[in-house]
Amino acid sequence: MTAWRVILALPAAAALAYAATRLADVPGDHWTSVLKWLVGGVLLHDGVIAPVVVGLGLLASRWLPAAWRAPAVVGLVCWGSLSLIAIPVLSGNGVDPTNSTLQDRPYVASWWIGAATTLALVVVAGWWRHRRIDA
Amino acid sequence: MSGLRLPRMEDFSHRLRGPQLTSRVGLWLGITLTITFLTGVWSHFQQDTPGWLTIPTQPYWLYRVTQGTHVVSGIAAIPLLLVKLWSVYPRLFRRPPWRPTRAMVLHGLERVSILALMASVIFQLATGLSNAAQWYPWAFDFRSMHYAVAWVFIGSLLIHVAVKLPVIRQALGEPIDGPDEPVDVDSGEPVDGSAEEPRPVAASGLSRRGLLRITWAASGLAVLATAGQALPWLRRVSVFGVTDGEGPQGVPVNKTAAEARIEPVDDSWRLEVTYAGTSRRFSLDELRGMPQASHDLPIACVEGWSGSGAWTGVPVADLVTAVGAPVDSRVFVASMQKRGAWRTSELPEQFVEDRRTLLALDLEGEPLHLDHGYPCRIIAPNRPGVLQTKWVQRLEVQA
Numbered sequence A: 001m002t003a004w005r006v007i008l009a010l011p012a013a014a015a016l017a018y019a020a021t022r023l024a025d026v027p028g029d030h031w032t033s034v035l036k037w038l039v040g041g042v043l044l045h046d047g048v049i050a051p052v053v054v055g056l057g058l059l060a061s062r063w064l065p066a067a068w069r070a071p072a073v074v075g076l077v078c079w080g081s082l083s084l085i086a087i088p089v090l091s092g093n094g095v096d097p098t099n100s101t102l103q104d105r106p107y108v109a110s111w112w113i114g115a116a117t118t119l120a121l122v123v124v125a126g127w128w129r130h131r132r133i134d135a
Numbered sequence B: 001m002s003g004l005r006l007p008r009m010e011d012f013s014h015r016l017r018g019p020q021l022t023s024r025v026g027l028w029l030g031i032t033l034t035i036t037f038l039t040g041v042w043s044h045f046q047q048d049t050p051g052w053l054t055i056p057t058q059p060y061w062l063y064r065v066t067q068g069t070h071v072v073s074g075i076a077a078i079p080l081l082l083v084k085l086w087s088v089y090p091r092l093f094r095r096p097p098w099r100p101t102r103a104m105v106l107h108g109l110e111r112v113s114i115l116a117l118m119a120s121v122i123f124q125l126a127t128g129l130s131n132a133a134q135w136y137p138w139a140f141d142f143r144s145m146h147y148a149v150a151w152v153f154i155g156s157l158l159i160h161v162a163v164k165l166p167v168i169r170q171a172l173g174e175p176i177d178g179p180d181e182p183v184d185v186d187s188g189e190p191v192d193g194s195a196e197e198p199r200p201v202a203a204s205g206l207s208r209r210g211l212l213r214i215t216w217a218a219s220g221l222a223v224l225a226t227a228g229q230a231l232p233w234l235r236r237v238s239v240f241g242v243t244d245g246e247g248p249q250g251v252p253v254n255k256t257a258a259e260a261r262i263e264p265v266d267d268s269w270r271l272e273v274t275y276a277g278t279s280r281r282f283s284l285d286e287l288r289g290m291p292q293a294s295h296d297l298p299i300a301c302v303e304g305w306s307g308s309g310a311w312t313g314v315p316v317a318d319l320v321t322a323v324g325a326p327v328d329s330r331v332f333v334a335s336m337q338k339r340g341a342w343r344t345s346e347l348p349e350q351f352v353e354d355r356r357t358l359l360a361l362d363l364e365g366e367p368l369h370l371d372h373g374y375p376c377r378i379i380a381p382n383r384p385g386v387l388q389t390k391w392v393q394r395l396e397v398q399a
Helices: A002-024 A028-063 A066-085 A087-091 A108-133 B018-046 B060-092 B103-132 B144-171 B208-229 B284-291 B315-322 B349-353
Strands: B271-275 B278-282 B293-300 B306-315 B331-335 B344-347 B358-363 B377-378 B392-397
Touching: A002 A087, A002 B144, A002 B284, A028 A066, A028 A087, A028 B060, A028 B144, A066 A087, A066 B060, A066 B208, A087 A108, A087 B103, A087 B293, B018 B060, B018 B144, B018 B208, B060 B103, B060 B306, B103 B144, B144 B344, B271 B315, B278 B284, B278 B306, B306 B315, B315 B349, B315 B358, B315 B392
Parallel strands: B271 B392
Antiparallel strands: B271 B278, B293 B306, B306 B358, B331 B344, B331 B392, B358 B377
């Protein structure tokens, strides 16, 4: 175990030392923005995304019948993460009005269709499982 | 105020959470992010080649594959990251050992390393995703920051794996839905006062294995929803891809002529080729009069999308010999673009020598569309799109 830890720690130290040389070249007036993105991501997750998901879990354990929970988790994990991934294209930022070949899909419409489909599938699966457990 | 306090680790449900779940998701998160790291470093070297490295011209599809993989594996990692962070979120509220002991120092160091890992991973995924959509809501240079933070990431990942090695090994060896008794990952002792009693799986409907499968499904769905920007057979389902693969002459465009402020040239246009103080000028008709070559070559963008076309034009090697230069010369390429970071590029010797490197005049049997670089552009095998300079004005053969 100790040998493995040393084998991992040595390249780790080298990588971090190299990272430090790259970061040393970052112009001083870029650092506010760099730190905003480095720290902001952690704060956004730990302070917003995670508490919201934990809160939804608490609500579900209190109010959602057991048969509905697994489908609800499928819906949240799949559609929630996909929605986060789609934020840049959904935002419409980065669109070049002279370029019809990039960001050329109906992203917002796709999102609504996907959200409605996810909801419908969760409802159908929950209802089906509910009936099966009752029977 | 007793109702309002910071949660404690024991307040969270440990029925699904646990090292058995975390280590399995973490293993695949580590694999996808390491692939993203390696392909990313490769992409950086392709654009900014260090002196000790010679970029090969084959296989011609190499950059298309590495950069498509870079973006797709980064996207695949996002659902894994979210579930992984969810599974260890209670550990954010661990009480540190309060006495100034070795344990307290180690606790602090581990928290710092995890902060570095988490900050760097989220930074890389968020800026990468945004960059792929050509949205740059920051005031730093994307390429150099994405490269620097990549090294912070890989260093802190290796430290994290080294620290957690005993836990990972033990947890991966255990059945995933094994002991329902929650155990503390530091001491291996059962956690007392867990907010919830272990419940039979049937009642809540979800086991750890079930959650694991949902996580794989979410990751697969994210890939399906975006990978069509690089994989033509997935185009119809990739509703969140940055391109549907359509464009003038069947190839999407990264930067249009309008955005680059390029006007169509007239008959007075000449290509200038210089070498050792001499200069030769070629009209478009003269270029078309030279022996033409045709190759199917990809345009592979750093943003991860790619397309392919049949390009026809003059091998750059022939233009180099036409001004009396040796064929193993470096060639500096200048565009008519007035501004923009990528208005110039340099073809290393091996690319000049490779006869598939073209000064392309046609795409799919028609003169280049203005947005593809009319009157002529560079197209070479295994090159990032940003180096396939469009609207070429001048080739400077280096002595």
